[in-house]
Amino acid sequence: MTFLDDFFWRAVIAGVGVAVVAGPLGCFVVWRRMSYLGDTMAHSALLGVALGLFLKVDLMIGVFAVVLAVALVLFFFQRQKLLTNDAVLGTLSHASLAMGVLIISLMAWVRIDLMGYLFGDILAVSLNDLYWIYGGGILILLTLLMLWRPLLAITFDGELAQAEGVPVLGVQLLFMLLVAAVIALSMKIIGILLVTSLLIIPVSAARRFSNTPEQMAIGGALIGISSVLLGLWASLHVDTPSGPSIVIAAVLFFFAAHILPFRQFKY
Amino acid sequence: MLTSVETTVDDLGFEITSGTLIQSQNISLHIGGKELLSGISLNISKAEIVTVIGPNGAGKTTLLRLLLGLIPASSGSIYRKPKLRIGYLPQRAVFNPVLPLSVSRIMNLTGNYSKLQIETSLEETGVQALKDKPVSQLSGGEYQRVMLARALLRNPELLVLDEPVQGVDYMGESELYNLIGDLRKSHGCGVLMVSHNLHVVMASTDRVLCLNQHICCEGQPEDVTQHPEYLRLFGLDSGSALAIYSHQHDHKHHISGELT
Numbered sequence: 159m160t161f162l163d164d165f166f167w168r169a170v171i172a173g174v175g176v177a178v179v180a181g182p183l184g185c186f187v188v189w190r191r192m193s194y195l196g197d198t199m200a201h202s203a204l205l206g207v208a209l210g211l212f213l214k215v216d217l218m219i220g221v222f223a224v225v226l227a228v229a230l231v232l233f234f235f236q237r238q239k240l241l242t243n244d245a246v247l248g249t250l251s252h253a254s255l256a257m258g259v260l261i262i263s264l265m266a267w268v269r270i271d272l273m274g275y276l277f278g279d280i281l282a283v284s285l286n287d288l289y290w291i292y293g294g295g296i297l298i299l300l301t302l303l304m305l306w307r308p309l310l311a312i313t314f315d316g317e318l319a320q321a322e323g324v325p326v327l328g329v330q331l332l333f334m335l336l337v338a339a340v341i342a343l344s345m346k347i348i349g350i351l352l353v354t355s356l357l358i359i360p361v362s363a364a365r366r367f368s369n370t371p372e373q374m375a376i377g378g379a380l381i382g383i384s385s386v387l388l389g390l391w392a393s394l395h396v397d398t399p400s401g402p403s404i405v406i407a408a409v410l411f412f413f414a415a416h417i418l419p420f421r422q423f424k425y
Numbered sequence: 426m427l428t429s430v431e432t433t434v435d436d437l438g439f440e441i442t443s444g445t446l447i448q449s450q451n452i453s454l455h456i457g458g459k460e461l462l463s464g465i466s467l468n469i470s471k472a473e474i475v476t477v478i479g480p481n482g483a484g485k486t487t488l489l490r491l492l493l494g495l496i497p498a499s500s501g502s503i504y505r506k507p508k509l510r511i512g513y514l515p516q517r518a519v520f521n522p523v524l525p526l527s528v529s530r531i532m533n534l535t536g537n538y539s540k541l542q543i544e545t546s547l548e549e550t551g552v553q554a555l556k557d558k559p560v561s562q563l564s565g566g567e568y569q570r571v572m573l574a575r576a577l578l579r580n581p582e583l584l585v586l587d588e589p590v591q592g593v594d595y596m597g598e599s600e601l602y603n604l605i606g607d608l609r610k611s612h613g614c615g616v617l618m619v620s621h622n623l624h625v626v627m628a629s630t631d632r633v634l635c636l637n638q639h640i641c642c643e644g645q646p647e648d649v650t651q652h653p654e655y656l657r658l659f660g661l662d663s664g665s666a667l668a669i670y671s672h673q674h675d676h677k678h679h680i681s682g683e684l685t
Contacts, residue, residue: 189524311534313524321493321513322535322579368525369559 166394168283169347173386173404175291176344177356179298181364181379182306183340184357185371186333189313194244195232196354198251200341202228203350204258207275211268212261218290222342228254229334255350278349278401280393291343298336298343305329305336310371347386349401356382359408363415381411439504444471446509446583446615447492452501454484454491461487463639465501469583474609474616476626476646479636480658485619486516488636489587492617512576512614514586517568522561528571529556538578546574549611550604565592569601577608584608586618590625602629 161167187196203221210220228250235246262270274282302309308329311319320326341353348356364377389404396403439448446469453463462484469475477485490496492503493513532543547553550570555563563571569589576584589605590598606629609616620626626633627646635641641654649655 189521191521307534310526313521314526314531314534315515315518317490317495317515317518318513319535320495321511321515324535362523365523365525369527370525370530374525 162285162288165281165283166390168285168288169280169393169400170387170390172283172288172291173347173390173400174383175288175295176340176347177360177382177386178379179295179340180344180356181360181377181382182302182375183298183336184361184378184382185375186309186313187337187354187357188361188365189371192337193354193358194247194251195229196337196341196357198232198247198254199225199229199338200345200350200353201251202254202258203341203345203353204275205254205261206258206342207270207345207350208258208261208265211265211270216286216290218287218342218345221345222338224254225341226335226338229338230331233331233334273399274349275345276349276351277399278345278347278352278404280347280390280400282346287346294339294343298339301332301336305332309333347400348404349399352401352405355405355408356385359405359412360385363408363412366415381408381415385411439502442470445469445504446471446506447617448504449492450502450504452491452498452503454487454496455499460638462491465491465640467634467640467643469615469617471582471615472609472613473632474606474618474630475632475634476630477617477619477634477636478621478626479641483637485636486587489585489617489619493585506582510579510582512579512581512584514569514572514576514584514589516587517565517591520561524561526560527556528552528558528560528563531560531571532575532578536578542578546577547571549577549608550574566594566597566601569593570604573604573608577612581612581614583615583617586616588619588621590620598625599628602626605629 162171187193202224206221206224207217208220209224210217213220232246232250235241236243259272262268262272271279273279308319308324311322311324312326312329316326337357340357344353344356360382361374361378363381364374367377368374385404385408388407388410390400392398392407393400393403439450448468450466452465454461465488467475477488479485487496491498493511494503494505528547529540529543532538532546538546544553544556547556550573552567552570552574555567555571560568560571569591573584573586573589576586584605586605590601593601602625605616605618608614618626630646632643633646633649634643635649635652635655635658637658641658642649642652644652
């Protein structure tokens with residue numbers, strides 16, 4: 159018997175793990191103006207849940223596969239000029255969400271808590287999920303550490319980075335893979351509809367106090383952890399769904415950072 | 426051409442003189458059945474300033490990207506001097522202010538340069554005072570000078586500058602062209618740049634290529650401005666200094682059109 163048998167502590171440990179990964183990765187989502195892309199990828203996660211249930215594989219694997227597939231479709235769609243990115247994202251985002259709900263409702267033999275998947279469920283985190291989150295999380299962070307400089311160069315100016323020998327396409331594809339992975343890992347605790355908020359809100363709050371990319375990444379992780387702790391505490395005591403509680407906590411930090419008259423930083 | 430220069434013909438048929446940095450032979454680019462560039466042959470030598478001018482959509486940036494090897498040509502071939510060190514200044518990208526980067530940080534994004542190297546380079550382009558400033562707070566002229574300093578860090582044999590005076594005010598333009606001319610002298614590097622503004626460029630360029638999908642005419646600036654193809658493209662009636670001035674005003678609107 160350990161404290162890992164307690165569902166609340168499992169949720170806390172899972173949430174902290176996810177927040178630590180979401181900080182550095184979320185920075186690039188914000189810097190590269192990919193928040194809507196992240197949202198579209200996350201919405202397709204429900205399709206992954208349906209697929210996982212259908213094929214009886216671990217849902218995280220189903221989600222990861224589908225989210226990655228959608229990301230790749232989007233990535234190559236960006237190269238055509240007929241439709242704007244925005245329209246393509248809007249179409250795919252809702253199509254995949256609708257398809258996910260439809261398929262799940264057609265599989266009459268499975269009973270799942272749809273609300274839990276959409277908005278997160280504090281009771282849903284299993285010991286197995288913790289292994290996934292920490293194993294996957296460490297892998298994601300290590301890969302991101304390797305990609306950090308080339309990604310910064312591409313984000314600053316893709317054309318210049320390419321001319322200076324950065325393998326732009328490979329780095330971008332690998333980055334998409336990391337975002338897909340972090341969505342799959344954080345789905346249970348934050349919920350499909352809210353998953354990208356953990357990528358975006360904490361780092362946006364941290365921007366106020368950051369003079370370097372690294373400060374923003376670490377600040378984002380710290381604010382993310384605080385949001386998870388505050389949100390889950392509220393979830394436990396006020397009995398609210400875990401995802402929205404964490405998001406609201408993050409939003410509180412966001413407003414506190416940008417509205418309160420802290421000492422003015424250089425930027 | 427100096428007669429003492431060695432000339433060799435390689436197996437692809439390039440006539441390479443010892444000072445050649447980049448040479449293209451009859452390169453063309455088609456995308457989706459559309460011909461963007463056709464039959465471009467050019468040569469850029471050591472310590473030479475070549476300026477590409479041309480109307481909107483003439484393929485100026487595309488030509489630079491082909492020569493840099495960022496996109497493959499549909500046909501034709503390109504020779505680059507082995508291990509050619511290129512300093513590239515692309516058209517100004519839209520900078521996202523959410524990214525907290527200081528000037529000295531962007532100098533080191535793809536290389537490892539010492540503090541001293543970075544400061545020396547910034548000093549050369551006259552912006553050493555900006556080294557700790559966030560990139561998002563730079564003016565147009567400051568930004569281009571910082572990026573120029575960044576390109577110099579690579580100790581380039583060839584500087585490739587796409588619209589180097591983009592976002593620079595009128596007074597700053599000729600100062601920047603003068604600086605580019607000085608850098609050519611002090612570093613002995615070749616310069617290939619794209620510009621709209623022949624009048625200001627004239628003083629500091631050796632050769633002008635007038636581009637409109639193909640090379641319409643090329644030569645020294647005074648000659649090009651007299652060339653019938655140039656006059657047809659830019660709608661000039663004579664090559665007098667006055668006419669060059671009026672050309673410049675005629676096309677002010679035209680220029681800002683391309684910047685968007």
